Amino acid sequence: MKLEVQIKMNETLYLRDPEQSELGRNIIKHSIQLIQKTGFESFTFKKLAEAIGTTEAGIYRYFENKHKLLVYIISWYWGWLEFQIGYQTKNINDPITKLQQVIKLLATTVEDDIMTSHVDESLLHQIIIAEGSKAYLTKHVSEDNKQQYFKPYKDLCKTVGDIILECNANYPYPHSLASTIVEVAHLQNFFMHNLPALTDFDKTKKEDQIINFLNHLVFSSINK
Amino acid sequence: MKLEVQIKMNETLYLRDPEQSELGRNIIKHSIQLIQKTGFESFTFKKLAEAIGTTEAGIYRYFENKHKLLVYIISWYWGWLEFQIGYQTKNINDPITKLQQVIKLLATTVEDDIMTSHVDESLLHQIIIAEGSKAYLTKHVSEDNKQQYFKPYKDLCKTVGDIILECNANYPYPHSLASTIVEVAHLQNFFMHNLPALTDFDKTKKEDQIINFLNHLVFSSINK
DNA sequence: TACAAATGATAGTAATACTATTATTTTTGT
């Protein structure tokens, strides 16, 4: 028997559920490949349609516009990561060890998860790093937020914030520290690869250094 | 006598120096207003030309495209901020007080600086918060970096990193902590106003809480 | 005054971000 993980998505993000058809799953699969490869700015529904072998109008039946598609795949990633965190910290009782594990999961290059056949998580991870903040850095962020587009991201930060409070119930900034951990994990990764003067890391040693930096930052702050 | 601060800009960012003509200064002034008001995505040279009372072709004589114009005004801001930091920390000898002052300057809403008549720094500060990372989150970041487009930003982080080392010469992550401070100051501001679940701050109390959070984070880490 | 440089006015092109229409294929309910 083949197990497939399904991430429940916000229904207002799409016009037709892409999980429910071959074309839909192809849209997800190829948009991840194309956005990762060419960047979100030069990604168009026309190019996507060509890559899939369908037409532009075909894509528009699933997604209103490319921004909603970006928000969809990014939300999917946060939902998947939350699942991973739940799974990988299940039997850890010590909150400090748990938080270390979360930092590791956030900062480490993801491997493709065979439980999700049409999504390549390692490509998606790179999209999160380079395009993640574009999901919310818009003039319509408040309306999008009302539509609950950022719920998976906020849920993830809530989970991280709760672990922080388990470590120290008196820590005064659990939400801000949680969102800072998530964002900095990805920012430092981007800087390490593209603007190395902004980090102390070299890409040969990979993400270990980012993990060490985040651990140092987070635990000195929590245990102050 | 009227004093004007001039920020030296990278000459490959523009086709014609906008500081040297009335039209050029108008391009800067109105692009700041327009980008802040409508967001970078819906900002076009056509709308800018209409706002100024010139033509699209007129703008293209100064800037190759809207991305370079964005990088220009953002770089200008970092250059101006570096000047401010130098000025406002000139007579501070204690590196801890100096770093606190830098954090305050980074996190506080900027007031319009009368020394720069065609630039409204408070609008520019809002652009940095909402659009700043779009300057480098592109597929051409490495070429842009080779052209030194991010030098003012990197110089600023270097300045902050050096102050961190003055506080603790053994601190292992001065560059990463510096870029983290700069980015988190703006991110938390954005979250506070637009995605409040991601912070512990309420916008009524303004930036003081962000400053407290950053101080707590930075100094517990440096003095560990 | 005269010459160059900057600006303005206008036009044009390829690509983008869609919407609409109709034909064809696939699914599904009976």
Added chain:
DNA sequence: ACAAAAATAATAGTATTACTATCATTTGTA
């Protein structure tokens, strides 16, 4: 197995964007 419904493919069309090109006019400067 068959009709109806739903999904997809094929095609066309529009407004806007992101430019480039040309030429006339204004402005500043030797």
